[in-house]
Amino acid sequence: MVLTWLTTVNLELSFQSVIWGFGDIIDYSKQYLSPNFSEFLKYVKLMGQTLAIALWGTVLSLIVSLILSPLAAKNISPHPIIYQIVRELLNFLRAIPDLVLALIFVSALGLGPLPGLLALGLHTSGFLGKFFAESMERVKPGIYEALKATGASFFQIAMFAAWPSILQEVAGYTLYIFDRNVRVATILGLVGAGGIGLELSATFGFFRYDQASALILIIMITIIVIDYLSIWLRKRIS
Numbered sequence: 001m002v003l004t005w006l007t008t009v010n011l012e013l014s015f016q017s018v019i020w021g022f023g024d025i026i027d028y029s030k031q032y033l034s035p036n037f038s039e040f041l042k043y044v045k046l047m048g049q050t051l052a053i054a055l056w057g058t059v060l061s062l063i064v065s066l067i068l069s070p071l072a073a074k075n076i077s078p079h080p081i082i083y084q085i086v087r088e089l090l091n092f093l094r095a096i097p098d099l100v101l102a103l104i105f106v107s108a109l110g111l112g113p114l115p116g117l118l119a120l121g122l123h124t125s126g127f128l129g130k131f132f133a134e135s136m137e138r139v140k141p142g143i144y145e146a147l148k149a150t151g152a153s154f155f156q157i158a159m160f161a162a163w164p165s166i167l168q169e170v171a172g173y174t175l176y177i178f179d180r181n182v183r184v185a186t187i188l189g190l191v192g193a194g195g196i197g198l199e200l201s202a203t204f205g206f207f208r209y210d211q212a213s214a215l216i217l218i219i220m221i222t223i224i225v226i227d228y229l230s231i232w233l234r235k236r237i238s
Contacts, residue, residue, distance in 0.1 A: 035217055036210035043196065043218050050195030051222070053116045053188075054181035060121025061128050061181075062174055068125070069132035070158035076136060076144060078154045090133075093126030098184050102193040116185055116193030124177050131173045135166040171237045179230040186219055 037043075068086050070076055077083035098119050105115030139162065147161050163170070189197015196215060203212040 031209035032213040032216070034210050035213035036208075037214045039211070040214070043199070043215055046196040046199050047218055047222055049113060050185045050189065050197065051182060053113050053193070053195050054120065054178060054185040057117045057120025057124065057181050057185065058174065058178040060117065061124040061177060064121065064125035065128035065132050066163075068129045070136065070154070070162055072129060072133035073136035073162065075139075075141065076154065076157050076162055086129075087133075090126045090129040093122055094130070095126075096123060098123045098188060099191060102188045102191050106192045111192040111194070111198070113194035116188040116195060119188060119193060120181050120185060124181060128173060128177055132166065132170060135169040135173075136162045139165045168237060172234055175230050175233055175237075179226060182226050183223060 068090065071078070071082055072086040072090055074083055077086070101119035101123055102115055105118050109115050109118075143161050143165060144157055147157050152160070185193075185195055186197045186200075189195040189199070190201045192198060192201075196219060200212060200215045200219075203209070203215060
């Protein structure tokens, strides 16, 4: 209780303001009750662009992870120093938020889908690389030892022992990351990284709440459909 009270005081949280402003919140929310679908085809095209950003961001993440994860698996990494460097690199990629990366790439490359794609790909490669590396570390040691006994190189061990042993985990984690990237790609659009989020930001800026409502509905429906498809695919894989 004391900690909760101290946190409330430190953050200057005023629940009284929320209660007093409840009426204003209701009035503001009413502006979203009449969605305007007059530019429906444009919105669908932008949603498709957002899905493409999420997809190619996931592909980039997968490519980077395929290269780095065997180096970050302690039981097959060619050298402890390489293992430590790659592990810290994956930690670094996970530590930088998507939005920060998107802002950096937007500043460097300008508005559009490319900054969003790069931000998603680099950030989530930190997660996929960690997931894959830990999966490789859980593989039965005998599988690796059998190949090492034949004089197999690190590359051969990764290709013919590590990856085949974790294919199910690779598929499951990749689907999870894509599902997550669809949501985040929408948010990245708010900072200029392309897709439907950029249009949503513009509608808020011009107080076109009816159009914003239509965009939000399209985003919600798309995410729900993707979520159900992802669950179905993960069940099929398992």
